[in-house]
Amino acid sequence: MELRVYPDKVLCRAASALREVTDDELARAREMLGFMYELEGVGLAGPQIGWRSRVVTLDVENSKKGDRIFVNPRIVSMEGEQTEEEGCLSLPGVRARVTRANRLVVVTYTIRGKRVELEVEGLPARAWQHEIDHLNGVLLIDRLDAVTLTQLRQQLRELEEAARKPAGR
Numbered sequence: 758m759e760l761r762v763y764p765d766k767v768l769c770r771a772a773s774a775l776r777e778v779t780d781d782e783l784a785r786a787r788e789m790l791g792f793m794y795e796l797e798g799v800g801l802a803g804p805q806i807g808w809r810s811r812v813v814t815l816d817v818e819n820s821k822k823g824d825r826i827f828v829n830p831r832i833v834s835m836e837g838e839q840t841e842e843e844g845c846l847s848l849p850g851v852r853a854r855v856t857r858a859n860r861l862v863v864v865t866y867t868i869r870g871k872r873v874e875l876e877v878e879g880l881p882a883r884a885w886q887h888e889i890d891h892l893n894g895v896l897l898i899d900r901l902d903a904v905t906l907t908q909l910r911q912q913l914r915e916l917e918e919a920a921r922k923p924a925g926r
Contacts, residue, residue, distance in 0.1 A: 758792045758806050763848050763896065763916050767804050771894045775810040775828050778868060782810070786826045786868055790814040794821070798846050800884045802891030805847050813865075813888045817881045824873070830865035830889055833874075841883060845897050851912050855900050857886045 793801040837859030
């Protein structure tokens with residue numbers, strides 16, 4: 758499994774709904790969850806590993822318990838506002854303050870096909886919005902104002918230059 762890093766084009770494309778969870782997809786989702794923990798992330802979306810399916814792994818509390826693999830999540834309501842610093846595994850070294858809703862209701866399915874409705878707020882709400890953005894082809898830098906993007910320009914250029922270098926160099 759390989760983490761896709763900006764400016765990889767797969768990060769800018771919307772993922773497709775997963776219609777059926779086959780044994781192969783189940784194995785891939787479980788591998789994705791292990792990979793998220795290995796990277797010390799709190800969430801990972803399918804496009805971040807080159808998987809164009811609407812699958813998210815999420816464990817904000819790092820509890821490693823319960824359902825942590827979610828299929829076809831969608832936000833059905835949002836309220837409030839919070840502005841906090843965010844980072845992203847696919848944007849190594851880039852951190853910026855992003856404004857997001859403070860409370861959400863998310864409807865999703867477990868990897869076993871059970872429909873779940875989650876009411877979350879604070880950091881879990883931020884994490885859900887971040888991962889669902891990935892499923893929609895949106896990166897945290899797409900949510901920043903021009904001034905902040907200008908401040909991050911050098912870091913983004915370095916990531917772009919690193920992507921142009923041949924592997925092993």
